[in-house]
Amino acid sequence: MEVLEYDVNGNIIDSTVNSIQVCDIVKPFEPHPEYQFCSPSSRNINARMLDEKYAAFVPYADDPTFPLDDYLGLFKGTQWKDDSVNPDEEIVQFEVVRRLHIDYGLSPEDIDSAVQLYAQQEDICYLPLRESHESGLLWAVSQRDMPDVIWGDGLPSSSKKQIPPQFVQSFSDPKDDFAIINRAVRKFCPNLNCIQDNCGVHVSHEWQLQTPAFRPKPPLYTSTQLKALVKEPCDNECCSLVSEDAMVRTLKFEPDMLPCDLAVICETTCSNVRLCFVYRLRKQVFNDNVKTLPASFTETTTSFEELGSKERLCAHPGRCSSATNCPCVASGTRCERNCRCDDKCPLRFSGCNSTCGGQDRRCIKSKCRCAKAGRECDPEKCTACNARDHVCKNTSLQRGAFQHIAVRKSQYGLGGFAAQTLKKGTLIGEYVGEIASDSQIEQRQVIQKHAHLNYCFGTNGGETIDAQWVGNPTRFLNDSKPRKPNCSAALILVNGEKRLAITTTENVKKGTELTLSYGQRYWNPNFLLREAIALASNFVVVTVRKKTWNSLIECVDGQDEDIRKAIKAAALAGSGAKRKVRLEKGNSSKRLRAV
Ligand SMILES: C[S@@+](CC[C@H](N)C(=O)[O-])C[C@H]1O[C@@H](n2cnc3c(N)ncnc32)[C@H](O)[C@@H]1O
Numbered sequence: 001m002e003v004l005e006y007d008v009n010g011n012i013i014d015s016t017v018n019s020i021q022v023c024d025i026v027k028p029f030e031p032h033p034e035y036q037f038c039s040p041s042s043r044n045i046n047a048r049m050l051d052e053k054y055a056a057f058v059p060y061a062d063d064p065t066f067p068l069d070d071y072l073g074l075f076k077g078t079q080w081k082d083d084s085v086n087p088d089e090e091i092v093q094f095e096v097v098r099r100l101h102i103d104y105g106l107s108p109e110d111i112d113s114a115v116q117l118y119a120q121q122e123d124i125c126y127l128p129l130r131e132s133h134e135s136g137l138l139w140a141v142s143q144r145d146m147p148d149v150i151w152g153d154g155l156p157s158s159s160k161k162q163i164p165p166q167f168v169q170s171f172s173d174p175k176d177d178f179a180i181i182n183r184a185v186r187k188f189c190p191n192l193n194c195i196q197d198n199c200g201v202h203v204s205h206e207w208q209l210q211t212p213a214f215r216p217k218p219p220l221y222t223s224t225q226l227k228a229l230v231k232e233p234c235d236n237e238c239c240s241l242v243s244e245d246a247m248v249r250t251l252k253f254e255p256d257m258l259p260c261d262l263a264v265i266c267e268t269t270c271s272n273v274r275l276c277f278v279y280r281l282r283k284q285v286f287n288d289n290v291k292t293l294p295a296s297f298t299e300t301t302t303s304f305e306e307l308g309s310k311e312r313l314c315a316h317p318g319r320c321s322s323a324t325n326c327p328c329v330a331s332g333t334r335c336e337r338n339c340r341c342d343d344k345c346p347l348r349f350s351g352c353n354s355t356c357g358g359q360d361r362r363c364i365k366s367k368c369r370c371a372k373a374g375r376e377c378d379p380e381k382c383t384a385c386n387a388r389d390h391v392c393k394n395t396s397l398q399r400g401a402f403q404h405i406a407v408r409k410s411q412y413g414l415g416g417f418a419a420q421t422l423k424k425g426t427l428i429g430e431y432v433g434e435i436a437s438d439s440q441i442e443q444r445q446v447i448q449k450h451a452h453l454n455y456c457f458g459t460n461g462g463e464t465i466d467a468q469w470v471g472n473p474t475r476f477l478n479d480s481k482p483r484k485p486n487c488s489a490a491l492i493l494v495n496g497e498k499r500l501a502i503t504t505t506e507n508v509k510k511g512t513e514l515t516l517s518y519g520q521r522y523w524n525p526n527f528l529l530r531e532a533i534a535l536a537s538n539f540v541v542v543t544v545r546k547k548t549w550n551s552l553i554e555c556v557d558g559q560d561e562d563i564r565k566a567i568k569a570a571a572l573a574g575s576g577a578k579r580k581v582r583l584e585k586g587n588s589s590k591r592l593r594a595v
Contacts (some may be wrong), residue, residue: 033413036453041470042400044499047434052443054079059447071446074439091149094141095157097129102161108138138163177249181214193337193495215317219255223282229258244281251285315340320347336496337378349373351381352394363387363394370394375493397501398494402429405473405514413453415513416476422508429474431457431489431500433467444468454522459491459500474502479522480515487514 005014050056055075060066072078096115100106106114112129129137148156221229246266251257263270320326320341328335328347335347352369363385365371370382377387377394385392390399403426404419422428433455436444441456441464448454448468455467455475467475477487486508492501508514 033409034451034453035414036451036455036468038468038475039470040472041432042430042472044432044465045434045470047436047440047466050440051079052437052440053077055443060450063450066450067446071443074443074446087144090137090140090144091146093137094146095149095151097137098157098160098163101163177252178214178216181253185214193497214253216252217255217317219282219286221256226256226258226282247281248285251282255282255286320345336493337380338496343380349375349378349381351378351383351387353382353384363392368394373493374491376495378495396427397430397492397499402427405429405476406511407473407476410478410513412478414476415478415515416473418508418510418512418514421510422504424504424506426504426508428487428502428504428514429472431465431467431471431474431502433457433465433471433475434469436464436466438464441466456522457489457500458519458522459498463498465500477502477514477516479518481517483515485515485517486512487516489516 001018001020003016003018004012007013053076055072055078058068058078059071060068093115097108097111100111100114101108108129146157148158150156247262247268250262250265257265260270314320314326314328314335316324316326318324320329320335320339322329326335326341326347328339334349335341335345339345339348341347349370352363352371363371363377363382368377368385370377371394376397377385377392379388379395379398381387382392385394387395396402403422405416405428406419407414407416409415410417436456444456444466445454448456453468455471457465457467459465480486486504486506487502488505489500489502491498493499502514502516504514
């Protein structure tokens with residue numbers, strides 16, 4: 001081969017002859033298995049907060065074999081064609097409102113009715129000025145960085161008289177601490193493992209809006225009783241650097257907070273708090289005639305299996321009981337860390353301290369009360385095993401103590417392989433992905449069917465975790481079929497959150513493929529009852545063997561609420577190896593009853 005060198009005018013100035021060795025590829029390279037893009041994540045993402053009615057994008061847009069009509073038919077429309085307010089229009093609308101109010105003296109209510117009328121006639125999408133403190137145009141604008149627009153008169157908008165802030169913000173008393181906190185608290189995730197603003201992991205937006213408000217709570221102790229609980233001050237300093245106001249305000253929310261805790265929160269010394277607080281401040285806030293002391297607490301024995309879905313918290317005034325409409329009491333589940341009840345609530349799991357012998361035994365399953373109940377040890381409760389300092393073995397999931405998974409070509413596309421020899425019972429990792437709703441799964445299945453790759457993991461808790469677009473290397477674990485799997489998946493309750501742990505079920509040699517059993521439902525999602533429901537004419541009696549009962553219940557989850565309740569009731573009521581359910585077609589819907 002000759003290599004030529006040119007000057008700027010295109011004349012050849014040098015030439016070199018290189019020899020190249022030519023080789024024939026006898027065996028063509030095998031193509032790399034198909035890979036679906038996936039954002040790495042160490043935790044589940046809640047996809048249910050996304051708008052599932054409108055398609056966010058068109059998958060396989062350049063692939064004529066993709067059933068685009070079937071896919072788009074599952075949505076109301078596309079997200080880029082919806083009628084939300086255009087941000088530029090919002091700026092114009094705000095300027096109109098500003099001028100109407102400042103230059104012409106119209107009240108926000110007058111503007112609202114006038115502009116809405118106009119918008120209706122002209123078919124313009126107009127956001128009302130303020131439907132509440134936290135919606136409407138004024139509020140939306142206050143949440144954005146508005147550009148400094150130069151309007152027709154040549155002056156920037158920032159130089160002009162602005163709409164008074166009280167129109168935009170709360171109309172409540174600025175000294176009302178509860179109103180201020182309650183407005184802010186809605187922006188944060190109510191899950192105490194997270195407390196991120198606008199969290200998309202644990203809760204949907206709607207649910208976040210229902211985040212319970214803080215309410216004033218009466219103290220359980222009198223100041224004299226509290227004083228008896230406090231020993232000598234932890235330090236000798238006595239200064240009053242912090243404003244007493246901060247302490248008073250904090251006390252309103254937590255009347256029975258001990259002085260040292262208050263000192264940490266208010267960033268002052270313990271002795272300062274003790275002197276001001278126990279004798280004087282507390283009496284300013286409460287009239288101090290409350291004499292109710294907490295009753296002694298008894299343990300209940302709900303196991304993890306009975307927990308059911310825990311995507312809620314209890315946040316009612318008073319103790320957890322049916323009288324206070326506690327949702328945990330109603331569903332027979334435990335109160336978890338996210339609940340707003342007292343930490344000493346009898347419905348809460350009290351940890352394993354007294355059962356497993358603490359640190360020496362490191363919480364092995366046969367001994368530890370937490371491990372037996374399908375829970376990881378709680379750093380706040382399990383002090384004897386040192387769960388907080390990660391000495392305890394039953395904290396691997398929350399510590400992220402996972403094994404390295406080597407991803408490479410396997411019999412079925414890509415697969416996950418042991419990067420080192422693993423003992424039976426080793427935690428490999430957590431199956432993470434997007435927690436998706438049933439209709440989202442239906443939409444995604446069109447894509448998955450087309451790609452012949454399905455990353456949905458249905459849990460017994462009725463949730464589906466889809467690792468198609470978000471996940472970690474556990475998403476590459478293939479089904480062992482027809483061989484025995486060497487890993488299994490189980491839901492573990494970690495500080496109030498259900499997480500899917502993948503663990504080895506036997507000793508695994510380095511380089512061996514890690515496999516799971518996907519279960520019947522994965523390969524045939526219409527398994528059992530869904531088909532029975534579709535086929536039912538008048539009624540059908542379904543005899544269910546014990547073995548298939550759990551799959552049946554799992555399959556019904558996400559279906560009609562009545563059916564689900566009836567089948568669960570039948571499951572609990574039935575005994576022996578066989579249970580029967582009668583599937584009846586009612587007037588408007590199909591009903592299922594235990595017989
Ligand atoms: C969770 S993914 C596993 C990782 C996947 N092999 C990959 O390349 O990304 C599940 C998909 O792997 C394939 N698969 C896994 N186990 C299989 C098996 N035993 N038989 C056939 N296909 C299997 C199927 O395409 C299935 O939809």
